[in-house]
Amino acid sequence: MSVCPDRKTGASLVHAMNTTLTVIIGLALYYLIYRYYGRYLERTVVGSGEVETPAHRLCDNVDFIPANKYVLFGHHFASIAGAAPIVGPVIAMVWGWLPGLLWVWFGNIFIGAVHDYLSLMSSVRYDGHSVQWIAGRVIRKRTGYLFSIFVFFVLILVVAAFGSIIGKIFVKEAAVPSAYMLKIGAALVLGLLMYRLRVNFLASTVIGIAMLAAAVALGKAFPVHAGYQTWMIVFFFYIIIAASIPVNILLQPRDYLNAWLLIAGLAAGGAAVLLAFKPMALPAFTSFNAPAIGGRPTPFWPVIPLIIACGSLSGFHAMVASGTTSKQLAKETEGLFVGYGSMLTEGFLSTLVIVCMGAFAYDVMPTATVETLKASPPEFAAGYTAAVKSAGGPVGIFSRAYAEAAHSALRLPRDFMTILASMWVASFAMTTLDTTNRLARYTFVEILAPLKERLPSLYRLLANRWSASTVPAATGIALAWTGAWTVIWPAFGGANQMLASIAMMTVAAWAVREQRVRGLNILVPALFLWLTVTLAVLWFIVEVVPGFMAKSPVQAYVLGAITLAMLVLNLVLIYDFFRPEKAGG
Amino acid sequence: MRTVFFVGKGGVGKTTSSASLAFHLASAGGKVYWVSIDPAHNLCDIAGCRPFRGAREIAPNLLAEEIDMERCTEAYIEKNITRMKETYRYLGILNLEGAFDILRYSPGMEEAAVTAALADGIRRYRERIDCIVVDTPPTGLMLRMFALPFTSILWIEKLSEWRRTILGRRKTVNSILGKDSPYREAGDEAGEDPVLRELGVEAERASFLKAVFADACVVLVTDQERLSLDESLRIRDGLARIGIGISLVLLNKFRALNETGKRIIEAFSDRTVVKVPFVEDTADRKVLAETAAGWAELITRTE
Amino acid sequence: MDLPSRIKEMLSLLSRVLRHGSVSATEAELREMENAFALVLMGAFTGMPAPPAYISIALLPWLERELGVMMSRSLMHDDRLSEWADLVDL
Numbered sequence: 001m002s003v004c005p006d007r008k009t010g011a012s013l014v015h016a017m018n019t020t021l022t023v024i025i026g027l028a029l030y031y032l033i034y035r036y037y038g039r040y041l042e043r044t045v046v047g048s049g050e051v052e053t054p055a056h057r058l059c060d061n062v063d064f065i066p067a068n069k070y071v072l073f074g075h076h077f078a079s080i081a082g083a084a085p086i087v088g089p090v091i092a093m094v095w096g097w098l099p100g101l102l103w104v105w106f107g108n109i110f111i112g113a114v115h116d117y118l119s120l121m122s123s124v125r126y127d128g129h130s131v132q133w134i135a136g137r138v139i140r141k142r143t144g145y146l147f148s149i150f151v152f153f154v155l156i157l158v159v160a161a162f163g164s165i166i167g168k169i170f171v172k173e174a175a176v177p178s179a180y181m182l183k184i185g186a187a188l189v190l191g192l193l194m195y196r197l198r199v200n201f202l203a204s205t206v207i208g209i210a211m212l213a214a215a216v217a218l219g220k221a222f223p224v225h226a227g228y229q230t231w232m233i234v235f236f237f238y239i240i241i242a243a244s245i246p247v248n249i250l251l252q253p254r255d256y257l258n259a260w261l262l263i264a265g266l267a268a269g270g271a272a273v274l275l276a277f278k279p280m281a282l283p284a285f286t287s288f289n290a291p292a293i294g295g296r297p298t299p300f301w302p303v304i305p306l307i308i309a310c311g312s313l314s315g316f317h318a319m320v321a322s323g324t325t326s327k328q329l330a331k332e333t334e335g336l337f338v339g340y341g342s343m344l345t346e347g348f349l350s351t352l353v354i355v356c357m358g359a360f361a362y363d364v365m366p367t368a369t370v371e372t373l374k375a376s377p378p379e380f381a382a383g384y385t386a387a388v389k390s391a392g393g394p395v396g397i398f399s400r401a402y403a404e405a406a407h408s409a410l411r412l413p414r415d416f417m418t419i420l421a422s423m424w425v426a427s428f429a430m431t432t433l434d435t436t437n438r439l440a441r442y443t444f445v446e447i448l449a450p451l452k453e454r455l456p457s458l459y460r461l462l463a464n465r466w467s468a469s470t471v472p473a474a475t476g477i478a479l480a481w482t483g484a485w486t487v488i489w490p491a492f493g494g495a496n497q498m499l500a501s502i503a504m505m506t507v508a509a510w511a512v513r514e515q516r517v518r519g520l521n522i523l524v525p526a527l528f529l530w531l532t533v534t535l536a537v538l539w540f541i542v543e544v545v546p547g548f549m550a551k552s553p554v555q556a557y558v559l560g561a562i563t564l565a566m567l568v569l570n571l572v573l574i575y576d577f578f579r580p581e582k583a584g585g
Numbered sequence: 586m587r588t589v590f591f592v593g594k595g596g597v598g599k600t601t602s603s604a605s606l607a608f609h610l611a612s613a614g615g616k617v618y619w620v621s622i623d624p625a626h627n628l629c630d631i632a633g634c635r636p637f638r639g640a641r642e643i644a645p646n647l648l649a650e651e652i653d654m655e656r657c658t659e660a661y662i663e664k665n666i667t668r669m670k671e672t673y674r675y676l677g678i679l680n681l682e683g684a685f686d687i688l689r690y691s692p693g694m695e696e697a698a699v700t701a702a703l704a705d706g707i708r709r710y711r712e713r714i715d716c717i718v719v720d721t722p723p724t725g726l727m728l729r730m731f732a733l734p735f736t737s738i739l740w741i742e743k744l745s746e747w748r749r750t751i752l753g754r755r756k757t758v759n760s761i762l763g764k765d766s767p768y769r770e771a772g773d774e775a776g777e778d779p780v781l782r783e784l785g786v787e788a789e790r791a792s793f794l795k796a797v798f799a800d801a802c803v804v805l806v807t808d809q810e811r812l813s814l815d816e817s818l819r820i821r822d823g824l825a826r827i828g829i830g831i832s833l834v835l836l837n838k839f840r841a842l843n844e845t846g847k848r849i850i851e852a853f854s855d856r857t858v859v860k861v862p863f864v865e866d867t868a869d870r871k872v873l874a875e876t877a878a879g880w881a882e883l884i885t886r887t888e
Numbered sequence: 889m890d891l892p893s894r895i896k897e898m899l900s901l902l903s904r905v906l907r908h909g910s911v912s913a914t915e916a917e918l919r920e921m922e923n924a925f926a927l928v929l930m931g932a933f934t935g936m937p938a939p940p941a942y943i944s945i946a947l948l949p950w951l952e953r954e955l956g957v958m959m960s961r962s963l964m965h966d967d968r969l970s971e972w973a974d975l976v977d978l
Contacts, residue, residue: 071904079973247913248757319970693942
């Protein structure tokens with residue numbers, strides 16, 4: 001792309017964008033907004049912040065323990081960081097790099113981070129109770145139940161979404177599954193060292209990191225080739241087994257290794273794009289209706305929240321914020337740093353992804369493809385998703401672009417960095433596969449609770465440990481079976497944003513009704529979000545599901561049913577929001 | 586050293602039979618510890634002495650003790666309640682005294698207290714004793730008393746295992762978090778854990794009793810009443826369920842064999858049934874000793 | 889504050905953050921184990937299938953901490969789902 005420094009039109013300004021500049025602007029934007037808008041939010045909604053937090057007031061050294069704000073930030077950020085802030089932006093590149101970036105910046109600032117922050121603070125004001133519990137109190141009792149249903153759908157759809165994305169990269173790049181399996185081995189060994197034998201923490205960490213590096217290096221040497229559907233079956237059994245074994249054998253050490261992958265990935269990625277000074281090669285904007293989902297022209301608004309969730313806005317974060325984080329917040333004034341701050345940090349991660357892709361994606365595609373895509377923005381939009389698919393899906397293209405950035409800016413070996421990046425995303429995605437199963441076991445039974453009185457035998461049939469584990473896992477894998485990630489990903493995004501919808505409405509209701517603030521700056525985003533998500537899901541059902549029906553009828557029906565159910569429940573939600581139950585009723 | 590338990594319905598002559606054996610063995614030169622857990626407190630009537638507490642030598646070679654069940658249970662509970670009151674003095678849990686007094690009526694306190702007392706007694710005297718003769722409480726309590734070590738051991742093992750896992754996890758968290766750990770005050774050493782220690786004490790007592798019961802000789806005393814037959818069968822089945830067999834059946838107060846008597850002999854056809862004649866003066870020690878002469882060696886002979 | 893001690897402080901903070909991260913799931917598990925341990929022993933007094941009451945009574949004097957955990961956990965008895973959301977990394 002040519003850079004024309006003389007012309008001051010918007011077009012050339014955009015052309016002048018390079019990785020470094022974009023990242024710096026992003027950082028500056030986040031910082032300023034944090035300082036000014038964040039503080040403003042804190043003042044108007046939360047107040048002076050002199051109220052004692054439940055961590056002190058209800059301190060019991062069990063759940064309620066005041067934590068150091070950096071420790072809490074680390075915990076909270078690690079809990080919301082995953083594979084989604086990486087995968088989403090890659091898919092959204094089809095509209096060009098600018099629209100996605102604007103959503104990651106402004107969607108995050110005005111909706112996403114606000115959502116996270118207020119979920120945290122409302123929970124703090126409610127003795128550490130979750131947004132789900134609060135929804136049941138400030139909106140309507142059944143809103144809490146609705147919440148569980150949406151959570152359950154998220155838990156199933158995320159298995160389908162992540163499973164299919166990881167399946168694609170496992171097929172395309174056979175070094176990745178073997179590196180991942182070696183990493184599992186490393187986690188088991190680390191678990192033994194750190195938690196059983198209680199070897200010194202520093203020593204165990206060093207050994208763990210060394211094993212991780214070895215896994216990445218050896219993955220290339222011993223690739224594991226298998227078909228996509230074979231991987232789906234493997235994932236199913238992996239989920240069932242991993243979700244059944246004690247936490248300190250696999251889950252805990254694996255999470256610790258993931259934290260280091262995140263640190264390494266962020267540090268190397270951040271350094272690479274900051275030092276690259278490479279201009280953005282991909283088009284800034286292609287078309288409003290680029291074919292992102294199922295090959296259909298996809299309107300950027302309202303569908304973008306379904307594509308880029310975490311990194312900009314994610315309903316699940318409301319649960320994390322009002323789960324353990326709110327019970328450990330030492331001072332109300334630290335809430336902005338922990339809640340608003342972590343979401344902005346995740347936005348930073350997504351910014352890195354977009355910038356990396358924008359500047360380096362062409363360098364890792366076959367020349368013929370690049371020719372076609374460069375021809376014109378509409379050509380780019382038409383061909384981008386196919387190019388992603390042939391690279392091994394979003395993980396495939398991202399890991400290569402990332403490695404290219406790391407190589408060109410930091411002279412790090414391409415192969416190693418490609419596998420490292422793939423492992424980074426795969427690790428977080430695979431973790432989510434089995435941890436969501438653990439949650440799904442619980443949520444499944446919680447949702448079936450009304451059946452207990454009315455249809456006890458059906459309840460007994462369904463609400464046992466075995467079926468509560470296999471039904472969500474099997475459904476998720478079944479949906480992922482055909483590998484149509486372009487269709488499944490937005491479905492998962494839809495469920496997640498429905499959750500965000502409830503959370504935003506709950507905190508808006510809290511702000512307006514309990515805190516008695518004018519709350520327009522929360523109410524407007526909440527209603528805007530509700531509208532956006534409803535329209536997006538409606539579009540999905542009308543435009544995408546029928547097309548999907550032709551290719552994979554079973555999956556399409558299930559997906560259609562789930563999204564339709566969510567749509568209906570979303571309407572119930574807005575109805576209940578405007579007609580809340582009287583307190584004490 | 587043998588342990589002999591006398592079981593049977595109240596009123597069939599259990600205490601008298603146990604007294605017979607005790608006096609018989611003592612007069613033959615054996616050192617006997619005769620303990621009665623029966624709340625009917627017949628021991629002193631039969632032994633012809635005034636009521637006493639603790640163990641006392643009422644005849645040469647014969648140490649007798651009457652465990653007052655009510656006082657025994659009282660004392661057992663008091664001990665635990667006192668410990669709890671001390672620990673929870675600062676916790677303000679409800680109405681402390683009121684809550685813990687309810688524990689008296691907890692299911693299982695009686696048999697816990699009684700087996701504890703029995704275990705203590707056996708342990709105290711077994712070195713210098715050749716034979717322990719036990720007069721057991723009424724059937725219900727007797728069966729629960731026998732069953733207690735068997736069910737307890739299972740629970741105690743599981744709880745100990747669980748406790749060790751908890752301590753292990755605490756140790757892991759402590760070793761990594763150091764002074765940041767919420768568990769730095771909570772114990773994490775298996776060797777110093779009071780819960781494990783207490784469980785160990787209970788485990789030891791339970792296995793001790795299990796061994797005693799497994800090795801013991803159980804004598805079923807009955808008469809020719811219909812109700813006695815029914816209860817005797819219940820006793821047999823109840824003991825069989827925990828793997829304890831009846832070694833000898835005494836058909837007491839025997840004059841002539843009636844219908845019920847025949848049915849008893851039939852029901853226990855695989856065991857020796859000894860017809861014990863009606864004893865007029867149960868306070869006469871010599872008569873008592875002689876009554877046992879007919880069947881005492883059946884006991885000492887059996888493996 | 890001079891640079892070396894500044895760096896030392898930051899490293900120590902980083903160490904704390906990493907250490908907490910490395911045991912967060914274990915701590916949650918431990919909490920639940922202690923909670924369940926107390927619940928099982930309390931069952932003797934609420935008519936649930938439980939160890940014989942005398943075992944519970946014998947252990948009770950040393951279970952102050954566990955009883956506290958049990959009571960704390962029971963505060964959130966109707967609000968369990970979100971507590972586990974941080975496992976998911978979504």
